[in-house]
Amino acid sequence: MISELGHFALTLAFFVACIQCVVPLIGAMTGRAALMALAAPAASAHFFLILGSFLALMHAFVTSDFTVRLVALNSHSLKPMIYKISGVWGNHEGSMLLWVLILALFGACAGWFGSNLTQSFRARVLAVQGAISVAFLAFILLTSNPFLRLVVPPFDGQDLNPLLQDPGLAFHPPFLYLGYVGLSMAFSFAVAALLEGRVDAAWARWVRPWTLAAWIFLTIGIALGSWWAYYELGWGGFWFWDPVENASFMPWLLAAALLHSAIVVEKRESLKSWTILLAILAFGFSLIGTFIVRSGVLTSVHAFANDPERGVFILIILAIFIGGALTLFAARASAMQARGAFSMVSRETALVLNNILLAVSALVVFVGTIWPLLAEMMFDRKLSVGPPFFNLAFTPFMIALGIAMPIGAMIPWKRGVVMRPVKRLLPVFVVALAAAGLIWAMQSGKSLQGPIGLFLGTWMVGGAITDLVSRLGKERDYSRLLRLPRSDWGKSVAHSGLGVTMFAVAGLMIWQQEDIRIVAPGETWSVGAYTFTLQDVSNVNGPNYRAVRGDVALEHKGRFITTLHPEKRFYPIANMPTTEAAIDYRFLRDVYLVLGDQQENGAWTLRTYIKPLTNWIWAGAFLMALGGGLSLTDRRFRVAAGARRKAPVATKNAPAE
């Protein structure tokens, strides 16, 4: 019964979305306030209907209602509660429902907090949001209904893919979707601005926080996914340039570009049409990501929906929205007159360079991702594009970005002199160079990666600190440090986060140690300065799996550190084995231990990795997200939103008289 209600609510949401899409748009075009006023309540109703539908599906999962096909296919009565809940979005249908739920949430937020927008603009934004929702609700209702019942329900379910039964992955999709779908706000604002034919600083002040929020969620989502891959997939890789990873990485790069170019629109009223285009592209790549994941056209580990019919449907949605928006852009972009003038050496130019590097690197990832498809269709070549290509083609952009960032971040607006920030940054440059030289000398000239990584890390973190200190004025009054605007702090924290991540990636790739061997219980071996003893191997039973668990004592230079428990698990219901690596997390390094197969003589294969700086990769990502958060709570967003609330209220009352 509850499932039927959920289905009904979803259908109702579809019709409400249709109204939300059509009526306010007509109102905005004909200037009828009553029709425009419908937008916000429609967005709220739309959200609550989808929320109800989502909760109904969650209820089916939590109560293990196996008459619902989706639950029977993806759940099991013995599964721990947290995975029963995360199982709701651990499958195609449920994850699409989460997608539209978040879309509706963002739309409703624009309705609730958007009272400082002009009425016609808010109506248009909500209409565009409604249109996206209409398309995806139709997709769910027509091709992937989560509420289908089974005529003959099974006694128990088929269980969720054991790889997905993990706390890291339980919350990876919601964050990723908050990011993907958050970019729909930037898209709706861009399209609404094109329809109105007006972009100004106020527009940018609205778009930037939404983009920033979406970017923060994307950052967290990607970091969670990468962390999950690191500890769960069993060989300690953290990034594979898998099509599905690329699908989330491209919107991230474009969102990063967008939130930088929006600063230029906000502060200098330049780069308007470019920012609009970026907003369209960023969401376009979110849709492309959804298409790649959902259609399985570039099959990969993650693609759980391998249905061409669904793929074509999403492709049509993609073509309509992005094609439509780009056509509108081509027709209207010339109306966006740039106002601010600036010279060749200026913050504006630096941000243009930032945008070029981020956007082109996103396109490089895109070309690499779809090249196997293109080559097969156009040149009849079956080929692969793997990590070696991406490492070669993508990394130079990040190096260039890293080198330019500290200087660009300190050049003044409008017209600057490049020598002033360079002079300020000289000490940092020297320190970074010295650190890189030291590493270069120590590693006996093996590879450039380590020194470059260390140089970039030091340079970017040092540059971010220099930037903050330079804000203190001539007297170097450090008490002012805490009183600096949060956006300054946010910028420095996020920039150093990128530096930390770059350094960690380089360090991990260079200094990782690996050891593969066969070990009998009781035997001792050592890797680097660490000594390991396989004490015992025993059988253990989990709630819905059986496992073989090793007990390995870890010592460092004769001092006992901890006992590690690598496991090989077998999930009988899903009929799938998994590995649970045992990891000793420390500040400077991880010790990563994987239990392999048993040999004929009773000994076990054991893989040992010493992975330096691994945690810094995610610490850097966390710093980036934190920086974004600090910037998001900057005074100008908090106060400006409140201060401007009064003015539009007056205009809103005006027509009523």
Next chain:
Amino acid sequence: MRLRYIFLAFSFWIGCAYAVEPDEILADPALEARARVISKDLRCLVCQNESIDESNASLARDLRLLVRERLVMGESNKEVLDFVVTRYGEFALLRPQTKGSNVILWVAGPVMLLLALLIAFAYIRSRQAQVNSAASNALNEDEKERLDKILEQTNLE
């Protein structure tokens, strides 16, 4: 394409990838190191986007052994890769060749960067021209003379 879908079913095994087994490792550390380098550029043919170095599929193991066999025979890294390509096609290469239509793939990045830089340069020049014209909005000699005349006249009136 159909085959690829079947591979997907197998690809769930990726989750328990153990990669190189101890019995495969060559006695000569220099050769083994080269084998590892080559393995990272070769695709596990039945997996999705995984090198044979990372995969535990039996076909990946066969390929790893094949690579080591060829290395022991004294072939260079390139000869080994070429041998694998003639046997399994370029699908086996994770680093696409730079021949034929693949040139598009390899030059796409640099070309797009160059284009973007050119467009940006032209755009910034036009913005800069505005800075200059804003600066030249100051009156020139002729205009000053005319202004003076006008002011004089208004004063006289």
